[in-house]
Amino acid sequence: MKRLTRRDFLKASALGMGAVAISTGLAGCVLDSDDDRSIRFTHGVASGDPLADGVILWTRAEPSGNRSKPVNVGWEIATDEGFTNTIHTGTAQASEAHDFTVKVDVRRLAPGQSYFYRFVTPGSASPVGMTRTLPEGSVDSVRLAVVSCANYPAGYFNVYREISLQDDLDAVVHLGDYIYEYSSDSSSYAAADAEALGRTFPDDNNLELIELEDYRRRYGIYRNDEHLQALHRKLPFIVVWDDHEVANDTWKDGAENHNEGEGDFTARKLNALQAWFEWMPVRPVLDGSDEAIFRTFRFGNLVDLHMLDTRVIGRDQQLDYQDYLTATGLDAARFTADVGSENRTLLGAEQLLWLQATMGYSSATWQVLGQQVLMGRMNLPAELLLAIATGQLDGVAANLAELAQLKGRALAGDPTLTPEELARINTVAPYNLDAWDGYQYEREVVLGTAKALNKNLVVLAGDTHNAWGSNLKDIQGDQIGVEFATSSVSSPGLEDYLGLTDETIAGAEQGIGLLVDDLDYLNLNQRGYMVVTFTPEEARADWHFVDTIKSREYAPDNARSASRRVLPGPGNRSILPTT
16 A cells, blocks of 8 residues: 655645635735626635734635636735725635635734635625734733534534634634544434434435545535534634544554545545645645644744644554454553554654654743644553443443442542452553554653653643543653643534443543543533633633534533643643632
């Protein structure tokens, strides 16, 4: 199988970027008034990849009639919503070769400022969008909404709507699974209610995504959603992909959901990434640059947000407990050697060296990693993991409660616990081998880097569809930083996988909270988002949830919202309750 190279990334990025226009000031709009086609801005507007002096603007301009002829599209950027003080204008082309998407890289903007923008043709205009540049110098506060995992057939994007109603955010950080590659048939993942909700895909896009046009159409369906469009109009996005932008459990040379008969995986991956670059408001990968999709966003002297790719560039194939099961149980020695191997990588050598160097150069108060999968240790009793790995889920809730009771007695110093009972709770293994737990050596390298540089580390994560707050400790047990992980926009979480009910959720949350040593907070069954607020004095995570995604009529579930914080400096850097 052909391995995806940096040249392949450059190719996918260039194809997806299209004829990007760079705007540095007033250039006028050169439009074709003789074009008799009607032009529709079918998917709204978006902005992203903000810098202190620039931002990417995005739209899609689809013509009626002749699609082989490009469309001339003008843009306008102003300091006011009425566009009385327009500071940038220009023209770009939308063509069929790039799915009629348009991107403008606007430069020479002022730092820390809000702007309004729109796209125009002789007979039409796009909705007006708002965007914002990054601040420079001394910064008092940064507020970021963090989201992940939006499954269209699973339910409505009420979470996106909730974020769009807020007026005090600087950007949206999307940690991936912006789309899913599955069909919307009732037997497909999370799609049991799709027909009843009116969230099915049309016939020309209701098979698993393989070809470029498949991925393009799926992005189009997602971006027709009114709540997602509203959020894109309101705030700039800082994005990175996860696995479902390609296929479930992607790694550098394959994926769990790429099967025999589905063609060459590298070709599929390039199709997926081209569509991603076309539809996302991101800059292209530039030849000669040290960065690929991994890149840093600097919010003055307060926050350096390092966006990482833990999926496509460097990830080795995930380990599988099934490969270590023998007639007498788990081959623990072989598994331990493999999971801790120095040769297993999640980031890849290039990205890891870039991260270490970038953190070393940074003088910002907070070093923030925006990435996909959980870094916190999620060790659970081996007997529980064995039941899950072998599909014996009927008794999981009861087994979890029993083990949690034993752990509670141990924490209380109960002297009556037998050696066999202690062995049951002390014989542990990582729950999620698709996360950093499956790449333990490289996690130690990242934590060791933050420790050696004396950095205040905050890791943001998504992927699991549940909310988590964890202390990050190295192998010696030293406290290095914290992880704040967001729930999903609509994808089901552990409550679905483990078959938990309303009656068993609270007990399961309490049990897992007891059994996982470094875990401070969790929510196992609700959809929502996270707002992280950084000041010189603290970093704070606020988890917000909605009461349903199965109806357009919903409400914020304030009863289950939660907050945690961390203080900077040696001797701090562990999760604390908010005051």
